[in-house]
Amino acid sequence: MARRIFFTAGIPTIMGMSVFVISYIIVTRNIAEIPPSSTIAISALFFLLGLGGLSFGILSASWDKEPGSFFGIENIPLNIERAKAAFKPASQNFDEKK
Numbered sequence: 001m002a003r004r005i006f007f008t009a010g011i012p013t014i015m016g017m018s019v020f021v022i023s024y025i026i027v028t029r030n031i032a033e034i035p036p037s038s039t040i041a042i043s044a045l046f047f048l049l050g051l052g053g054l055s056f057g058i059l060s061a062s063w064d065k066e067p068g069s070f071f072g073i074e075n076i077p078l079n080i081e082r083a084k085a086a087f088k089p090a091s092q093n094f095d096e097k098k
Helices: 002-028 036-059 073-085 090-097
Strands: none
Touching: 002 036, 036 073
16 A cells, blocks of 8 residues: 555655746746746646545555555455445444344
8 A cells, every 4th residue: 555655646746846846946047937827737736646646545455464466456446335334324334234
């Protein structure tokens, strides 16, 4: 899970932060004029990618003792069902297991 989160959330988040630094360097050295709205929009896009990657990393986690596959896509439906069950009242979860 940590490896998937690093690649799918960490890298886009780092890129989202680096957009500000790169934009600052480009503007202060008079290489190009970059509107602040473009910097914010590109950074927001990377942060949204990071948020999606974080969700994917958590939902694709295998809670079994054996490691899952590289992408872990087979664990997503199971983890979504577990998350839905966690928000139901305890009595409703108990009735379904009978």
